Amino acid sequence: MSTQNPIFIPGPTNIPEELRRAVDYPSIDHRSPAFAEMYKPALDGVRRILQSKEAEVILFPATGTGAWEAAVTNTLSPGDKVLAARYGMFSHRWIDLCRRHGLDVEVIETPWGEGAPADAFEQALKADTRHTIKAVLVCHNETATGVVSDIASVRRALDAARHPALLYVDGVSSIASMDFRMDEWGVDIAITGSQKGFMLPAGLAILGISPRALDAVASAKCPRCFFDFRDMLKTRATGGFPYTPPVNLIRGLSVSIGMLEAEGLPRVFDRHRRIAEGVRKAVAAWGLHLCAKRPALYSDTVSAVLVPDGFDATRIVTHAAEKYGVAFGVGLGEVAGKLFRIGHLGSMTDVMALSGIATAEMVMADLGLPVALGSGVAAAQEYYRASAGREKTAASRAAA
Numbered sequence: 001m002s003t004q005n006p007i008f009i010p011g012p013t014n015i016p017e018e019l020r021r022a023v024d025y026p027s028i029d030h031r032s033p034a035f036a037e038m039y040k041p042a043l044d045g046v047r048r049i050l051q052s053k054e055a056e057v058i059l060f061p062a063t064g065t066g067a068w069e070a071a072v073t074n075t076l077s078p079g080d081k082v083l084a085a086r087y088g089m090f091s092h093r094w095i096d097l098c099r100r101h102g103l104d105v106e107v108i109e110t111p112w113g114e115g116a117p118a119d120a121f122e123q124a125l126k127a128d129t130r131h132t133i134k135a136v137l138v139c140h141n142e143t144a145t146g147v148v149s150d151i152a153s154v155r156r157a158l159d160a161a162r163h164p165a166l167l168y169v170d171g172v173s174s175i176a177s178m179d180f181r182m183d184e185w186g187v188d189i190a191i192t193g194s195q196k197g198f199m200l201p202a203g204l205a206i207l208g209i210s211p212r213a214l215d216a217v218a219s220a221k222c223p224r225c226f227f228d229f230r231d232m233l234k235t236r237a238t239g240g241f242p243y244t245p246p247v248n249l250i251r252g253l254s255v256s257i258g259m260l261e262a263e264g265l266p267r268v269f270d271r272h273r274r275i276a277e278g279v280r281k282a283v284a285a286w287g288l289h290l291c292a293k294r295p296a297l298y299s300d301t302v303s304a305v306l307v308p309d310g311f312d313a314t315r316i317v318t319h320a321a322e323k324y325g326v327a328f329g330v331g332l333g334e335v336a337g338k339l340f341r342i343g344h345l346g347s348m349t350d351v352m353a354l355s356g357i358a359t360a361e362m363v364m365a366d367l368g369l370p371v372a373l374g375s376g377v378a379a380a381q382e383y384y385r386a387s388a389g390r391e392k393t394a395a396s397r398a399a400a
């Protein structure tokens, strides 16, 4: 596969040159003050990206999956009940992880293509008069279906039921790309990783933890060692880490946050919205549909495109990789073969997106799907022409 082409999978994402240079750094003694100087700005920066004033930020050498595990094992005990909805492969995997840790997961089965069912959550919480549910788990952006959920509505469900359960949100494919308001939404644990919105290589599990969630740590009985928040916070008090920290990624994280903040978070979110909207115009021009069932559910970081019945969508991904050296995402789980995914998050511009749309058209034409070359590109071009300049593009930023 050509390394010249951008990738269009929803993580890992394209790594900008600036971040590749930032992680290319000689080893340092992580017990020296040099590490502490690198560490604190990264922690403070993540808190700002989460739009939180009070979250404790914790970084582990792991990925988003490790952050799921750290969140539940540090705050819950085997047998504890948690409430979750399954509407895609990522919400499914988090549920599975909880069960393997001996948690009792009440699952609300939700059609894939829908988002977090706030009304059903509210009913379940109201029915739980003895408050046995300790936490509600929500996947903010279901990367498998390209569906974004309304976390504020889940918070309202908890409040309407006057239920004290903690709210844990997987923001792995939303944080740093789409609006995520930890404090305003009353999120108790926010979860992400380094290789999506932060545009870095995989290797950091990133968590924001509310004071209420931290209070739950002392009584939680799930076994944990590597991921123990207590060890992390104890060693941090002296600028350290409980084991060898992934120094290069932590350094990269600070630089990534600097890039995001130089652009400005509202502009970052707007850029993702614009790019996604162009992709959606292209999908409509192809006569195809998204897996997400309604515009309010459309993700600005990944579009999951349904293919005509009887056609195996995986062929699109394989052919794009083999013939054109371009990566798209396959369908996962229940939607395997039914859709392919265009990831458009992180280091992405409308010009890059046009190349992905053009490639998808070539692939679909090669495979005999009734897609006219240029149709989706033209629809996206019209949208990008009309909306460009709403925010500074990456190119003009670099020139400034």
Ligand SMILES: *Cc1c(COP(=O)(O)O)cnc(C)c1O
Residues within 6 Å of the ligand: 011, 063, 064, 065, 066, 090, 139, 141, 142, 143, 170, 171, 172, 173, 193, 202
């Ligand atoms: C990518 C992703 C994960 C898993 O993250 P890993 O870093 O691969 O462990 C979890 N949740 C969502 C929504 C994701 O997109």
